[in-house]
Amino acid sequence: MTARRESLLLFGALTGLTGLVTLLSLGIGTVFLAPHEIVALFWADDDKLMGVALREIRLPRTLAALLVGGTLGLTGAALQGYTRNPLADSGLLGVNGGAALGAVLVLYTGAFAAIPFALPLGGLAGALVATALIVALSGRANIQTLILAGVAVSSLAAALTSLVLNFAPNPYAALEIVHWLLGSVANRSWDDVGLVLPFMAAGAVLLLLSGPGLRALTLGEDTAASLGFSMRKLRWLIIAGAALAVGPATALAGAIGFVGLVVPHLLRPLVGHDPARLLPASALGGAVLLTAADIVIRLLPADRDLKLGVITALIGAPFFLFLILKVRKEWT
């Protein structure tokens, strides 16, 4: 009974927060919009500048932050549940490294100027290649092999990304690549969001379906199998789900770290350490955190555009250190 009330309270609070950051993110900019103005402008059928700005600039940006944050939170929770390691995150399988490499190659070749959607498409292609590599490398072996394969693919993607940077034709191209890699949801169009949305949605569904299996996996692989779960099916749900979710997210917003690490960790005690309920909670929490970070960026009085990935890393890295200290204390 109390567990149910706790659960309602938590999900109610997270949904409320999501609504709040959405309204704030839509309202904040050179002109501040109150919620009722947002609603009015949203349905206004005219070409007034503010309406266009809201519908074509702020709304896709907000949606991108919500979607990318939610995806990273969800994937982080799923991978932590699967590896039963609180330090795992959405970058573990190297899928986002692959996606980043794909997008960087598009920037390098200048294909984005010639082909519409080349950037997200390049990211998707990179994510798919990385996933295929991970599956080929790890075969049907255990979770440890999968993690090793992920580390190998990550390193390879990072090395190749450096190589591309190294060969950048001119400093501007290099700067553009670096800026993209820092991660941002600014200036995303409806087309950008619409292109990656189906993939992210499919990935999110697969990851959410892994919940019951992850709950059983709390007791280890053998016991989970004896409780009626196919470990092979669970593995496929996780790999395919993570690839479909994180690849497009990276393609849309660049490399944004630490959300997938921090969010599940903060929420885990609030769901009674249940890996299944942690999944939807982390999706909402990730959406809230990344959108809030994007609001902070816009409020900071900086004459230069501060990148979202920089902020999340600035918050995330100290948290990571804190986590290590906490884990160390728990195990000694």
Next chain:
Amino acid sequence: MTDGKFLMEVRRLCVHRASRRVLDSVGAGIKEGELYGVIGANGSGKSTLLQTLAGLLPATSGQILYRNAPAKRTARRTLAREIAYLPQNPVCHWPLTVERLVTLGRIPHLGPWARPGNADRRAVSEAMAAVDVTCLADRPANRLSGGEQRRALLARALAGEPRLLLADEPSSGLDPYHQLQLMELLRDRVESGVSVILVLHNLALASRFCDRVLLLKEGKVLAEGDPTVEDALNPENLATAYGVSTRTLVDGHQMAVIPWDRI
């Protein structure tokens, strides 16, 4: 009710691990309502047998029958509901409370997203009471002593109200008091209708508490029968299986076999 002789039976079972033959044409069976001990030296294939029975390892050849039907053709969910498996080193990876941990044993009875209902809560509290962890219900599972944790994980296995419990050395790592407590508890479960297959190293416990034993040596059946010096646990068998000589302690109707000297 089982029509045939056995609740679970293996016939000419061969199992390979990393292309090594670990079980070689094993034939054995547990009757309903038995405490059945699987004993033998390290590497004799005890754990492999239990894992194969639990459906975790594929058989290379031979048959596994559960209630007279091939286990392979029985629905996974049915097996999960009726057979509980407790591995040699059971773990709980997240600091769940003991009650939540034990509730995980209800998973095969619940839909994937269903919350535990009244019947589930009753089974959980009965399982916790049976192994005496009720007072630990709200403690995080990672803050328990070794014995408490083992009992909590046993409660998890019992919470699914299994017809058959497969337990791999549940008494290892426990002090004598808790070893006896565990064996009495399993005995008690058997009296209330659960059948138990138990991998054991402790010959004294095997001879005192088991109804029948299976003695394995290098993946083959050396003996199956009563755990007495006249039957499966005769000195000759034990010398062959373990390379030790034994003495027998008799107390009234009960007797215990104790390893004495290396041969």
